Amino acid sequence: MNRASNDSVGEGINAAAGSADVAAAAKPLASVADPVAKRRPGAFAVAARLLRIAVRGELWPILAGLALMLSGALVGLLQPWPLKFIVDALAGGTKPPPLLTHIASVLPQGAGPHGATLAYISVLCVGLLLISIVSAGINLLSTWVLVASGLRMVFKLRCRMFDHIQRLPVSFHDASTVGDSLYRVTWDTYSVQSLFNQGLVPGITATVTLVGIAFVMVRQDWSIGLVTLLVAIVLVVLIRRLEKPTTELSTAVHEHESSVSTRVQQTLVGIRAVQAFGREAFESDRFAQQASKSLSASLRLTVLQTAAQSGVAILFAFGTAAVVWLAARRVIAGQMSAGDVVLLAGYAAMLFKPLETLSYTANSIQGSVAGARRVFEILDRRSSVADATNARMLDHRPQGEVVLKKVSFGYRPGLPVLREIDLRMPPGSAIALVGPSGAGKTTLASLLVRFYDPLAGCITLDGGDIRGITLESLRHNIAIVPQEPVLFDASIGENILYSRPHASGADLEAAARSAGAWEFIQSLPQGFDTPVGERGVLLSGGQKQRISLARAFLKDAQIIVLDEPTTGLDAQTEADLLVSLRRLMAGRTTIIISHHFSTVRFVDQIIVLERGHVVQRGTHEALIKEPGLYQSLYRLQHGEPVAEAP
Structure with missing residues (x-):
């Protein structure tokens, strides 16, 4: 069904929406509103375009957040080293780093033959704690900066979407549902935050972490580093294979969720008819049918994402087992210390999180692209009813x-x-x-x-x-007094002032008097501050019509x-209103x-x-x-x- 848009000039009506003319003609001509281009851009192009739009005005906070995030990732890479040195100190046979030995020497030495070793291990334990605290503090700060940037991106994209969608021609709104447009503005715009905070940022962090881990492992032993690279390559292949089905399922989830929103909106708008005809059970069934489609698509997407994460877990198990096996062979051959095994095992354990993050990031990006495409379907739509190049004021x-x-x-x-x-x-x-x-x-x-x-x-x-x-x-x-007055959930005064927001109090009163609304407004305890409710449900039909008429008087259009x-x-209200209408018509076309x-x-x-x-x-x-x-x-x-x- 058609849902009317508000007149951007201030009358707040759609003269065509819901009329018999539109109902008789059904949906508008394709020529009335320019269609969205049919060529479907790739996921990378959509994501890149979304980020180009979103990062405007956020470049410095983003760079600062990324710098902090990378610093936190690099500090986190130090965590396995204290454990390596502790194991080497306990096992013996390896020379500790001179700097750590010097620091330990200035500390009080315990009694007994192992006093120096315990002091050395104490330094390493403190270092392990400091590394964790510094890494966590940097990550907390970077997360706050980057999430704040992501939320501001959503804010700006929402405002841009709302401004654009309300300026699209009536033909667009005749052919669309309010529920779908509402979902695009309120939920699909979150795709920019999902892409940035759940896709790009963790993806960069995971990539840096993986590169750091691979570098250390290659430096320790090239064959072990090769295993790490092999695991990463298999992961990339897995992600690429899952890209298309993930995008399709993510798009289906967005579309079905939009339909659910539309169903709720249409039922609540017509709640009086629903209750009057006793159709609550029927509407509940229709809602359940639509919600079940969304549930089915969401479950399929969840299964696919869970399978991807399980694949990453298997890759992790394979990589860890291979690293430990190869490292153990080197220890037996006398080519490595026991601490090196702990170091490599620690990095193998750390390898799981960035691999899992990359898998999740890939799914998140595909979901974001699905929402972004729905956003661009609106932003790319151009109105055929627009100002000519040489239009005059x-x-x-x-x-x-x-x-x-x-x-x-x-x-x-x-x-x-x-x-x-x-x-x-x-x-x-x-x-x-x-x-x-x-x-x-x-x-x-x-x-x-x-x-x-x-x-x-x-x-x-x-x-x-x-x-x-x-x-x-x-x-x-041009001032319009519609058949069904369009009132907003605000006060009587605010609804009248909608046609001329900066009018004086005297002009507001004059408009109300001319429309014959002054008496009933003054009889209300709050006067012009009286709330009218959603669509004016707290007022009678005659009162709503007089407020709409006062709005036209205040606009003072020719x-x-x-x-x-x-x-x-009723007959008396109609007769009284006709007197006001004739006053409004005087001297005007x-x-x-x-x-x-x-x-x-x-x-x-x-x-x-x-x-x-x-x-x-x-x-x-x-x-x-x-x-x-x-x-x-x-x-x-x-x-x-x-x-x-x-």
Whole structure:
């Protein structure tokens, strides 16, 4: 189902979303919004692009964090050496390093023949402790710096995504679900932190650690170093083999999780209908079906990742066994000391963690790439409704002459909604669009605001094509009162000020008085500070409509669009609202879309639409006497007999 986006200028509505015109035409034309390029970039290209975007403004913190991280890794490589020297001291037969011997000599020597040895071992134990403390402290600091950078990257990417997605044309939002867009902005953007903090950073650390371990082992014995390199090569091959299935499963998890989010959002938005029809069990089943798909994909991904980690564990066992076996042979041959065996065994044990980290890092990167691709699907989408290169700003209040010249439009190929519409609205005039549902009334108004652009013909404002005017200045001069008022979960005052945030208190009060909302607002204990609830659920229909009308008064635009402004109101509320509407229309070019003849009878001209064509024009008094669609609709609404078609 379509979920409308908010008008970026401040009216906060989607005049086309949810209307009969859009429902009749289903999804929009491919030409209405530019499709995302179909060529799928590789995982490396996606990851590199994501990092290029994310690291802007974070270069120095990242470099500092990486320097600390590498320092911590290098210090950590010293840990097996004190153990080697301790074993050598206990076994005898090897000469200890002069520096350590000198340090031990200045310490108090214990009694007995082994006093000097114990002092030496004490120095080594203190050194082992210091190495662990320094390494842990550096790693803690580097982790804080790099994680903070990762979170700031998410923040900036989220803001960029939100800013971009709300500027995409209405056609995009008609074809998308709110749940999917919400998931992309709130969760897929975490791919940058996952890529950086769970992929790139630990990957660099693990690589440096592996290189250091391999270097020490090669220096100790080339054959043992060769075993280490062999294990690393097998790991690289394993990771490459798992890259494609991991990416595919990660993408499937993201897509299914997005669908779960969409299902929850749609059910909660329609909760009144769900409860009124007693469909809770049905919705629970639908949710469970969608969640089970996500569960299945997640389980398959978990099995694959667990298998990869098990493969790393087997590689570790093989490497450790080979290292210890080869080292033992060297000791027996008198080519190594017992301490060397401990040193190599220690490095073999250390080898497991970076190998495991690289395996996990590979999985994390693939998952990040899946989320990043969904982010770029949005960021790469360009709007077909955009400012022309030479678009001009409306730096003055327009007179308000609106002309449609041979305007045609359709949401899908071969299904036109409007066909060669010609219409002229003089400045300050009021016209009404009347016709059956799906005739194209709301679509015509949507073209004026440039939610869409015509497929043929043009619309002019004061003689100039509206496509030559910047979107911001065009929409700044148009105010919309929608059929279903769009109120945000804020106060009454904040909702009215949405059309002109910096208006004064006096202007706010004047707008509320003009809209007939002042009395009911003042009767509330908190006045303008009264919260309206999500979508205005704490207010009545008439109150919501008056707040929407006050928003239009405050905007003070020259062109007004009233889309079914009195729908769902009782007779007295409708009559009171019409008085306010006529005040708003005074001196402004106004388009009224309505099925209520009480709303349109005082306009200058009525345009009757049927199947995208203008079939009648005239005033209410003239059309009511003329046989045709308008007369038939009028009689149906007033319970009068309608002549049957021959």
